[in-house]
Amino acid sequence: MEVGVVSCGVVNVSVSNHYSEATSVSDVITQGLLGEQLEVLEEGETHIHVRQADGYQSWIPEDQLVLNAPENGTDILVRSHFIRIYAEPTVSSIGVRDAVIGSRLKAVDEQGDWYRIALPDGSFGWSEKDHFGTIPKFSPQSVVSLAHEFLGYQYFWGGLTPKGFDCSGLVQTVFGLHGVKLLRDSWQQQEHHQLSTDYLDAQPGDLLFFSNKPDRVTHVAISLGRQKYIHASGWVRLDSFNENDDIFEKQRSQSFVSVNRYTSAG
Numbered sequence: 272m273e274v275g276v277v278s279c280g281v282v283n284v285s286v287s288n289h290y291s292e293a294t295s296v297s298d299v300i301t302q303g304l305l306g307e308q309l310e311v312l313e314e315g316e317t318h319i320h321v322r323q324a325d326g327y328q329s330w331i332p333e334d335q336l337v338l339n340a341p342e343n344g345t346d347i348l349v350r351s352h353f354i355r356i357y358a359e360p361t362v363s364s365i366g367v368r369d370a371v372i373g374s375r376l377k378a379v380d381e382q383g384d385w386y387r388i389a390l391p392d393g394s395f396g397w398s399e400k401d402h403f404g405t406i407p408k409f410s411p412q413s414v415v416s417l418a419h420e421f422l423g424y425q426y427f428w429g430g431l432t433p434k435g436f437d438c439s440g441l442v443q444t445v446f447g448l449h450g451v452k453l454l455r456d457s458w459q460q461q462e463h464h465q466l467s468t469d470y471l472d473a474q475p476g477d478l479l480f481f482s483n484k485p486d487r488v489t490h491v492a493i494s495l496g497r498q499k500y501i502h503a504s505g506w507v508r509l510d511s512f513n514e515n516d517d518i519f520e521k522q523r524s525q526s527f528v529s530v531n532r533y534t535s536a537g
Contacts, residue, residue: 280321281340281391282307282331285369286432289329293318299429301327301440301455303335304374306391311338325443327455337391344377344389350404352420352433356396360385367396371432373448376403409449409535411476418445418493421507436503438491442478445493451533457491460531467530470498470512478533481526488528 287303288295293315303309303323309331313320318330352372357364360382368390370376376398380387385397407413418441427435431444439457446453453460461480466472473479473494479502481490492502498512510520512527 278311278338279340280309280311280319280331280336280338282309282335283337283340283391284335285371285374286434287331287335288429289321289327289331290318291329293320293330295332297330299427300329301429302431303331304432305368305370306374306376309336311336325452325455340391341389341393342377344379346375347378347386347388347403348405349374349376349402350406351402354398354402356388356390356398358396360387360397364397367394370398371434373432373444406448409451411474414445414449414476414493415495415501417448418501418507421445422501422509424503424507426503426505426507430503436507438503441503441507442491442493446533449535451535453533458488460491461488461529464531464533465529466532468528470524470527470530473498473500473530474532476532478531480528480531481523482528483526490523490526492523494530 282303282305285305288299289301291298291300309321309323311319311321317333319333319336321331322328349370349372354370355366356368358367377389378386379389384400386400388396388398390396424433425435428437430436431440443453475494475496477494479492479494479500480488482488492500494500501509509518511518512524513519
């Protein structure tokens with residue numbers, strides 16, 4: 272495919288790793304989810320250059336993407352953090368895929384408590400209905416509640432899922448599930464909707480930005496109010512600006528940059 276000629280591909284694995292260059296020994300910079308549609312910009316020997324809905328460009332291994340995938344079925348949202356997709360509507364059947372929260376899959380049939388799912392490569396599988404659902408409408412309380420669900424999950428550079436989050440990936444996922452579309456990196460997220468440069472002004476659901484560089488934001492967290500916040504650093508964890516708290520984090524307090532407030536309008 273010539274550079275600049277755009278077609279469509281669909282992620283065919285639970286979580287696809289996307290690389291900075293057309294090789295899997297380069298940095299993982301973001302990820303895709305099973306069923307996610309990507310713009311294909313260029314086909315390399317082993318990797319495909321893609322652009323995601325947030326504008327982010329990266330290279331995905333060609334065996335994790337299906338070009339010209341069939342489109343059929345009704346969209347259903349994975350609400351459980353992790354699910355298995357089986358060859359038959361029983362957990363004793365063999366597994367054919369897994370998926371994570373936020374994946375939008377295609378249901379083509381149902382049987383009792385099971386959905387029959389059309390996979391991007393044209394194959395089919397079954398998953399239990401109670402793994403699917405909706406996220407409440409955007410509110411600061413709902414944002415905080417969903418972020419708490421991910422406590423303890425490990426840090427992974429470029430990660431967007433419970434299999435591993437980076438700081439901006441956690442924020443993009445939590446807000447994205449509420450219909451608020453944020454850009455991928457923390458410095459991009461910080462460029463919009465700045466509210467204050469005093470962390471005491473932060474309310475639950477606000478974003479807190481930090482930097483250990485003179486020219487660019489390097490970290491983001493979700494405010495819980497009362498000087499506490501949740502973020503991905505080693506793992507998804509709680510920390511505080513208050514030096515009297517057991518979870519006080521001095522380095523973050525010293526590197527704080529701004530409070531930003533995104534709303535349901537984005």
